[in-house]
Amino acid sequence: MTISTGKPYEGSMENQDRDSQDTGPTAEAYMLPSAQPVRLIDPQGSHVHNDKYPLPDGELLLSSYQKLVVGRRINDQANALVRQGRMAVYPSSHGQEACQVAAAVVLEKQDWLFPTYRDTVAVITRGVDPLEVLTLLRGDWHSGYDPHEHKTATQSTPLATQLLHAVGVAHAAKLKGENTVVLALCGDGATSEGDFHEALNFAAVFHVPVVFLVQNNEYAISVPLKNQSVAPSLAHKAIGYGMPGERVDGNDLAALLSVLGKAVDRARDGGGPALVEAHTYRMQAHTNADDPSRYRSQDDVEKWVPRDPITRMRTYLRQLTVLDDDGEGRIAVAAEDMAATLRNGLNTEPEVNPEDLFNFVFTEKTSQLREQSAMLREELIRDAALETVEP
Amino acid sequence: MTEATLEVEAAKDSQPSQPATTVTFAKALNAALADAMESDKTVVMFGEDVGPLGGVFRITDGLTARFGEERCFDTPLAEAGIMGMAVGMAMNGMRPVVEMQFDAFAYPAFEQVVSHVAKMPNRTKGKVKLPLVIRIPYAGGIGGVEHHCDSSESYYAHTPGLTVLAPATVRDAYTMLREAIRFPDPVVFLEPKKLYWSKETVDLEELRESFESSDSPQTVGRAVVARAGTDATLIAYGPSVPTAMAAAAAAAVEGRSLEVIDVRSIVPFDDETVCTSVRRTGRAVVIAEAPGFASVASEIVARIQERCFHSLAAPVKRVTGFDIPYPSPKLEHWFLPSVDRILDAVDELQWDER
Numbered sequence: 001m002t003i004s005t006g007k008p009y010e011g012s013m014e015n016q017d018r019d020s021q022d023t024g025p026t027a028e029a030y031m032l033p034s035a036q037p038v039r040l041i042d043p044q045g046s047h048v049h050n051d052k053y054p055l056p057d058g059e060l061l062l063s064s065y066q067k068l069v070v071g072r073r074i075n076d077q078a079n080a081l082v083r084q085g086r087m088a089v090y091p092s093s094h095g096q097e098a099c100q101v102a103a104a105v106v107l108e109k110q111d112w113l114f115p116t117y118r119d120t121v122a123v124i125t126r127g128v129d130p131l132e133v134l135t136l137l138r139g140d141w142h143s144g145y146d147p148h149e150h151k152t153a154t155q156s157t158p159l160a161t162q163l164l165h166a167v168g169v170a171h172a173a174k175l176k177g178e179n180t181v182v183l184a185l186c187g188d189g190a191t192s193e194g195d196f197h198e199a200l201n202f203a204a205v206f207h208v209p210v211v212f213l214v215q216n217n218e219y220a221i222s223v224p225l226k227n228q229s230v231a232p233s234l235a236h237k238a239i240g241y242g243m244p245g246e247r248v249d250g251n252d253l254a255a256l257l258s259v260l261g262k263a264v265d266r267a268r269d270g271g272g273p274a275l276v277e278a279h280t281y282r283m284q285a286h287t288n289a290d291d292p293s294r295y296r297s298q299d300d301v302e303k304w305v306p307r308d309p310i311t312r313m314r315t316y317l318r319q320l321t322v323l324d325d326d327g328e329g330r331i332a333v334a335a336e337d338m339a340a341t342l343r344n345g346l347n348t349e350p351e352v353n354p355e356d357l358f359n360f361v362f363t364e365k366t367s368q369l370r371e372q373s374a375m376l377r378e379e380l381i382r383d384a385a386l387e388t389v390e391p
Numbered sequence: 392m393t394e395a396t397l398e399v400e401a402a403k404d405s406q407p408s409q410p411a412t413t414v415t416f417a418k419a420l421n422a423a424l425a426d427a428m429e430s431d432k433t434v435v436m437f438g439e440d441v442g443p444l445g446g447v448f449r450i451t452d453g454l455t456a457r458f459g460e461e462r463c464f465d466t467p468l469a470e471a472g473i474m475g476m477a478v479g480m481a482m483n484g485m486r487p488v489v490e491m492q493f494d495a496f497a498y499p500a501f502e503q504v505v506s507h508v509a510k511m512p513n514r515t516k517g518k519v520k521l522p523l524v525i526r527i528p529y530a531g532g533i534g535g536v537e538h539h540c541d542s543s544e545s546y547y548a549h550t551p552g553l554t555v556l557a558p559a560t561v562r563d564a565y566t567m568l569r570e571a572i573r574f575p576d577p578v579v580f581l582e583p584k585k586l587y588w589s590k591e592t593v594d595l596e597e598l599r600e601s602f603e604s605s606d607s608p609q610t611v612g613r614a615v616v617a618r619a620g621t622d623a624t625l626i627a628y629g630p631s632v633p634t635a636m637a638a639a640a641a642a643a644v645e646g647r648s649l650e651v652i653d654v655r656s657i658v659p660f661d662d663e664t665v666c667t668s669v670r671r672t673g674r675a676v677v678i679a680e681a682p683g684f685a686s687v688a689s690e691i692v693a694r695i696q697e698r699c700f701h702s703l704a705a706p707v708k709r710v711t712g713f714d715i716p717y718p719s720p721k722l723e724h725w726f727l728p729s730v731d732r733i734l735d736a737v738d739e740l741q742w743d744e745r
Contacts, residue, residue, distance in 0.1 A: 112483075142514040147482070154514055158506050164472055165507070168479015168487075175435070175461055176484065194499075198472035205467055360517045361552050363575040366612065366659035 030244055033235035037247045037279045040254040043307045045315025053258040058322040064105050064253055065313050065323065066331045071097035071121040072310060073335035077342045082288045086346040088139040091118040095283030098309035099215045101125050102256035103183055106264050114153045114166040114184040122185065126152050130338065131345040140352055159190040163199035163212065170208035181209045181267045189220025191237065192228050200275065204241040209267035211260065212275045215250060217282035222295040238275035250280030251309040354380060411594040417587040419561045420450045422595045423568035424488065428458050430603065431486060434572060436463040438473055438490030446490060448528055448587055474500035478507050481521040488572060494529040495538035508577045509552030524571045524578045530630040530680050532585035532727055534720040541717055542681035547579040548657050554611065555657040557581040559632035561591035562598065563655055567610045569602045574611060583630035612659035616668065620650035623674035623737055626665055626691055628654035631678045631728055638733035649737065657687055662694055669695050670702040674740040676710060678728045683711030705741035
C-alpha cells in the first residue's frame with residue numbers, strides 16, 4: 001500500500017515507517033491518553049501539579065474566568081428567553097462552559113472553529129455578535145453570521161458532518177501555506193457516526209492541523225455513553241488513526257487551556273491532528289423539548305454540582321489573589337451586560353423577508369425559482385391589499 | 392464486463408490529443424480537467440484511485456504526473472470523507488473536483504451532498520459559496536455488475552441547491568465540465584459510462600479557446616436541439632441521447648420526422664427549448680434510463696403538460712427503465728430504453744386522430 005498523501009507532507013508521517021529498526025518512542029508512548037483525565041485545578045480549587053501540562057498564567061486564567069461567568073449567563077438568559085417564547089429552542093451548555101470558553105480562547109484570529117448546535121457560548125466567546133449567533137435558534141434563518149468574518153463555521157445540526165469540513169479547511173490551508181489551525185467540536189454521541197471516523201482518518205492521513213475536541217457530557221439526548229462505546233475512553237480512539245489522544249477534566253478550565261493549547265501549538269508547528277476528550281456533564285435537558293427524568297435521576301445530576309467549572313476556578317483565583325471583590329463585581333457587570341444585550345436584542349422582532357427564500361439557493365436564480373418567487377410576490381401583494389381594505 | 396476489463400477498455404483510449412482528431416468522451420473529460428487545472432491553481436482533483444492509476448475509467452490519467460500529488464491525489468476509501476473534505480476545501484478558497492468511483496458508490500456521501508453541499512450557500516445567505524464539482528460515472532449499458540449502473544440523477548435533481556449536468560456528446564463533455572468547474576455553485580456532473588468510449592472528430596484546442604474566451608455559461612441551463620424534426624419531439628439526456636438519435640434516424644427511414652432535444656442540463660432545466668419544440672411538433676416522448684416512477688422523466692412530462700397542453704395532439708409518453716433494481720448484465724437490455732421501444736411509443740401518439 002502506498003500512502004498517497006502528496007510528498008509536501010513528507011517527514012510528518014512518523015508512524016508510517018513500519019519496517020524501521022529505529023528504537024524511537026513507540027506509538028503507544030505518545031498516542032495513548034493519560035491514565036486519568038488531566039486535571040490542574042481540582043473541584044476544591046487547589047492546583048494539581050502535572051509534569052506534562054503547566055498551569056496557564058494568572059492573567060490568562062482571569063480573563064478566561066470572566067468568559068466562563070459570561071458564558072454561564074448566556075446559557076441562563078437563553079433558557080429564560082425560550083421560556084418566554086422569544087426563541088424556538090436552546091440546547092444549553094450549562095455545566096460545559098469551561099470547554100466552550102477554552103475552545104475559543106486557544107485559537108488565534110486566523111484559525112477556524114467548527115461548532116455544533118450546543119456550542120453557542122463558544123461561538124459568542126470567539127467574538128461573533130450574540131444576536132447573529134442566535135438567529136438560528138430564534139428561527140429567523142438557518143445561520144445568522146458570516147463564517148468567513150470570524151473564521152467560525154455555521155453551527156452544525158447533523159452530527160459529526162462538520163468534522164470533515166474542518167479537515168477540508170485545514171487541508172486547503174496547508175496547500176496554500178497558511179498558518180491556520182482548525183478546532184472542531186463534537187459530542188460523545190457523534191463519535192459513533194461514520195463521519196467522525198472518516199474525519200479523524202483523513203486528518204491523520206493528510207497530516208493536517210486539526211484539533212478534535214469531544215465534549216463527553218455523558219448523554220446523547222437520552223442515551224448514555226455506555227451505549228455509544230465500550231472503548232477504554234473516547235480519547236483512546238486516536239491511536240487507531242495514528243494521532244495522539246488526550247483526556248482532560250472538562251470542568252477544569254485551566255487543564256483545558258493547557259491541553260488544548262498544547263494540541264493547537266503542535267498542529268501549528270506541523271505536528272498533525274490530535275483528539276482531545278473532555279469529561280464533562282450535561283447538567284440540563286437536551287433542549288427545552290426534552291424530559292431527562294425519563295432516563296436519568298436527579299441524584300446523578302447532583303453529583304456533578306460540586307464539580308462545577310466556575311466554582312473551582314473562582315476559589316483558585318481568589319486564593320491566588322488575582323481575583324478580588326472588585327474584580328468579581330466587574331465580571332458580574334460584564335455578565336449582566338451580555339444578558340441585557342440578549343434580552344434587548346431578542347425582544348425586538350426582526351423583519352424576515354419571504355423573498356429571501358429564493359435569493360440564496362443558487363448564485364443566479366433558475367427560471368423555475370424566478371417563477372416561484374414571482375408567485376410568492378403576487379401573494380404578498382394580494383395579502384397586503386387585503387390588509388389595507390379590511391379595517 | 393468486469394471492472395478490470397472496463398479499465399483496459401478505457402486505457403486503450405487515453406492517448407494524447409491532436410487538433411481536429413478523433414477524440415473519445417473520456418479523453419475530452421481528461422482534457423477539460425487538465426485545462427482547468429492549468430488555468431486555475433485552486434482546482435484540485437481527488438477521490439479513489441484517481442492518482443497514479445488515473446481513475447478506474449482513466450478520466451484523471453496523467454494529472455498527478457503533470458500537476459503533482461498536491462493537486463490530484465488519492466484519498467482513503469471513504470466517500471463521505473471525500474465529499475466532506477471537499478466542502479471544507481471549497482470553504483477555504485479551493486475549487487475541488489471529486490470523483491465518486493461509481494454511481495451507487497456515491498451513496499455514502501449522500502448526507503454530505505444533501506445536508507451541506509446543497510444547503511451551505513442558502514444557510515449562510517450566500518456568504519459561503521461552494522464551487523465544487525462531484526463527478527459521477529453513471530448509468531448502465533456496459534454490462535456492469537450490481538451497484539455499478541444506477542441512474543441516480545433524480546436524487547440529486549430533487550435536492551434544491553444542486554446543479555445537475557449530464558453531457559451526451561464529446562464536445563459537451565469538454566465544455567460542460569469546464570463550465571461546471573468554473574461555476575460558482577456545486578455541480579453534480581453525471582458522466583454516462585457507456586459513452587466514455589464514444590468518439591467524435593473534435594479540435595480540443597479550439598474547444599479550449601472557445602470556452603476560455605467567454606465568461607458566460609453556454610451549456611448550464613440550456614438544452615440543445617440535437618436533431619431537427621417536425622412530427623414529434625424526443626427528449627433525452629446523457630446515455631439516452633444516442634438511443635433517441637438512433638430512433639429518430641430509424642423513424643426517418645419510415646417517413647416520420649422526429650426532433651431530438653438533448654436536455655444536458657437537468658438542473659437548471661431549460662423549459663423554453665423543450666416547450667418551443669413540443670408546441671411546434673405537438674407530440675413528445677421523454678426517454679431516460681432511470682426507473683420512471685417519481686423521476687426526472689416524470690418531471691419533464693409534468694412540465695410539458697402544464698405548459699404545452701393546448702398544443703398537444705396526444706398525451707406525452709415516457710420510455711424509461713422499469714421500476715425495478717438495475718438488472719444483471721444478461722438482463723439489462725430488457726430494461727434499458729431501446730430504439731424499438733421508443734418507436735413503439737412514438738407510434739402510440741394518436742396519429743390517426745389528427
